[in-house]
Amino acid sequence: MAPPAAHSNGQSPNDPARPQWQDGWLLGWGQAAATPPPAASAGVPVRHLPSPNHGPRPDGAVLDLLVVHSISLPPGEYGTGQVERLFTNTLDWDAHPYFQTLRGLEVSAHFFIDRHGRLTQCVPIDRRAWHAGRSCWRGRDNCNDWSVGVELEGLEGDRFEPAQYQTLSALVLALQAVCPLREVVGHEHIAPGRKQDPGPGFDWCAFARSPGGQGVWSPAADGGPEAG
């Protein structure tokens, strides 16, 4: 019997399709991808929308943390395209009263997952995106240095869509193909008292049950990865 093809052929329908990366950008899950993520059904699994808001990571940075955020612009309105404008420094600060509070802000995340579970990448993972700000996790500060930032379209306190959990799960698995990701936490956990996202509407137990959530520590778990 011939050995199985390494990439786009020969995968069991039950296996996650192999993620394809190039220069820190997730290209997709291969042409054979039938399931993860939901956006794959659109034929373009990952949209690339480069943000100018990033910098170099420190030498030797090990990407073992994923930080979950929530954002919607204006807050509570979905699918407006304004989040994407914020991340690309093209938001019209005068278009909505709330945007005045963001004037001049230069922020980004590596990934954005909209309410339909569609995945957009704004910063390659080998660059330091500007998502967490002042932060600390397990004694290490400046989490932007060594984390991947993922913004879920949503509102603190509001629920998130099943499609968003599916894409987040698929993304965790894809990241683990290229970096030693082992923990997934919320912005609220690395900046307590200062940040509240994604908030109580994010179902950490649902995430922990997902294929991607099963291979990482997350706040739904008892104790930490060292707790045994």
Ligand SMILES: [Zn+2]
């Ligand atoms: Zn945040």
